[in-house]
Amino acid sequence: MATRCLRYGSLAFLVAQDTALVLLMRYSRSHATGEMYLASTAVCCMEVLKLCVCVGMLYAGEARGSISGLVNVFRREFLEKPSEVLRLAVPSFLYLLQNNLLYFALSNLRATPYKVTYNLKILTSALFSVTMLGQKLSKRKWLSLIALFVGVTVVQSDNHKSDSDAPHPETGLGYQTLGFLAVVAAAFTSGFCGVYQQKILQAGKTNMWVRNAQMGLTSVCLGVVSTIVKDRQAIQERGFFQGYTRLVWTVIIIQAVGGLNVAFILKYADNILKGFAAAFSTVASCVLEMAIMHFRPTATFLLGGALINVAAYCYNTPGRKDGNKLPR
Incomplete structure (x- = not known):
């Protein structure tokens, strides 16, 4: 019962967090x-x-509120297990790339077309689940995934431009094709990383916060290096926190909390189920963007979006003869 509450509570939180983010x-x-x-x-x-949240949870849990205990945890889980830390460097790097791609994509696409296209991660998650985890998909599920792909294609064939799609004067961004390609690339990295992380979390008995701290440490190191390589000159000229506002900090906090919530889902639920929870937030994103940002979807866009959500429902609802049910 407790596991079920954790599973669906984290999924509900993901829908709200994903929409707001x-x-x-x-x-x-x-x-x-x-x-x-x-x-x-x-x-x-x-x-x-x-990483700070993970360290805080380890301090309160594994270390029992002791600094020396926290040092012992880091010695045991990091210094004495370098192979595990290096193994987590793969998803850490890809998640870092994915997050940068998503910022780029949302500089070029409206929120709802972005959300709809990003549902391709359901397809990539399913494909990687089959190849990496050995899961078997029924005909119903394969047909649902095909319908999902067709729906995304229909949406992208639509021309949903607006006055906010002009290139930003500072970044020069605003090109829908580049934004679409960035979302597709992010969908592939998301699918692979989610399944890879799910395999690690569900295979071992290591504390979830330890795993996240291991991944967080490599992510921070890689993030610092990539930031220096990519934007060193801009940082030297205008500072690391140039352009930061309360809104920017809010986005950062929501994204960090959402990333940690995903770990709960991968531990207690399923990576594909995580994808469908995110897919359901597409409807909320569309409604809110219509009300707040004056987004006006066309009939073609609504048709593609409806097809995607029907495909999500069919995939996530096993038929009578479908024995491939999600773990409980």
Whole structure:
């Protein structure tokens, strides 16, 4: 019972968090009144915040509120297990790349087309689950995934431009094709990383906060390096926190909390189920963007979006003869 509450509670929180994050991130990238903040520094700050939360949880839990106990935990789980830390460097790097791609995508696409396209991660998660975890998918599920792909194709064939789609004066961004390609690339990294992380979390008995701290440490190191390589000159000229506002910090905090919530889902539920929870937030994103940002979807867009959500429902609802049910 407790596990079920954790599973569906974390999924419900993911829907709310995912909807708020996309809309606020899009607003922060398209309605900046002053200097545009650097996406690489925002991703780096998000990883630092996640690591601090993980360390705090380890201090309160594994270390029992003792500094010496926390030092012992780090010695045991980091210094004495370098192979595990290096193994987690793979998803850490790809998640870092994914987060930068998503900032780029939301500089070029509206929130709802972005959300709809990003549902491709359901397809990539399923494909990697089959190849990496040995899961078997029924005909119903394969047909649902095909319908999902067709729905995304229909949505992307639609022309949903608006006056906010013009290139931003600071970044020069605003090109829908580049934004679409960035979302597709992020969907592939999301699918692979989610399944890879699920395999690690469900295979061993290591504390979830230890795993997240191991991944967080490598993510912070890689984030600092990538930020210096990508935006060193801009940081030297205008500072690391150039363009930061309360909205930017809100986006960073929501993204960090959402990343930690995903760990709960992968531990107690299923990576594909995580994808469908995110897919359901597409409807909420569309409604809120219509009300707040004057987004007006066309009939073609609504048709594609409806097909995607029907495909999500069919995939996540096993038929009578479908024995491939989600873990409980």
